[in-house]
Amino acid sequence: MHNPCALIPVYNxxxxxxxxxxxxxxxxxxxxxxxxxxxxxxxxxxxRLASLDNVSLLTLPTNQGKGAAVMAGFREAARLGFSHALQVDADGQHDLREVTTFLDASRTHPEALICGYPEYDDSVPKGRLYARYLTHVWVWINSLSLQIRDSMCGFRIYPLAPVLALMDSANIGKRMDFDSDILVRLAWRSQPMRWLPTQVHYPTDGLSHFRMVRDNLLISSMHTRLFFGMLVRAPMILWRRWQA
Structure with a gap:
């Protein structure tokens, strides 16, 4: 079954x-x-948007962070009968002309997580662009693989069944550490992933909730946890890949 929805976490x-x-x-x-x-x-x-046809609204009582909002949305999407969820940021930075291409890939490979890897224009803040490269290296180390081309782009189609199973058994980052954390943990479970390029634009009047100090500390803590988790799991991960 392939019954997708778009999942949009929104904070102001x-x-x-x-x-x-x-x-x-x-x-x-x-x-x-x-x-x-x-x-x-x-x-x-x-x-007002929720009054439109084919739009649903889930309201969280307090701000819990991007990851917590996305994970609450996964559970609600499954409750509503959807099988897949396209995660989209609310600030307009993703090129939504590519939705059809991502959906076609998901229909062809319904078991796979369809991930966007960003192609930036000149609007990207240089500090955030350079910081991504450090995250890429840690993600490759912690996943024992080079398969994750970009772990921070939030434009993805998730198959809900394996994601909900992971959520029920792991403590996944609830704020800006979410996007990388969940990919590494899914990679540990040999989750199939497919990668498509996606254009990313940062609007000049856009509202970013990324906090340089707080969120970089969260991300650093996540990489540390994942590193020690990888050490424990490394024999099993490598055994599975050798058998595949």
Missing amino acids: HEAAVPAVVHRLLDSGLPCLLVDDGSSPACATVLA
Whole structure:
């Protein structure tokens, strides 16, 4: 069965999210919005969007972080009967013209996680671009593989069954550490992944919730946890790959 929806975590992106929702609806995807404790102004916009056909809204009582919002959305998407979820950021940085290409790949390979690896234009902040390369190295070390081309791009189609199984048995990062954490842990479980290029643009008037000190500390702590988790799992991971 392949019954996908778009999953959009939202925290105070009331200016950008309506265009994102309408583009996804035009692509034929039902939308699930997750309000991660947004302001009253944003909540009003989300309630208005939820009145549209094929749009659902899950409201979290307080801000819990991007990862927590996405994971709450995974559970809600499964409850609503969807089999796959396309994770999309609410700020408009993803090129939604590529939704059809990602959906086609997911239909052809429904067992696989379809991941975008970003192709940036000149709008990308240079500090964040360079910091990604350090994360790439740690992810390759912690996954014992070079298969993860980019672990921080949040434009992905997740098959819900293996993701929910992982969520039920692991403590996954709940904030900006989520995107890398879940990919490494799925790689440990030999989750099939397929990679497609995706254009990424940072709007000049966009609202970013990335906090340089707090989130870099979270990401560093995540890499440390994953490293020691990899050491424990390394014999089994390598045994599975040798048998494959």
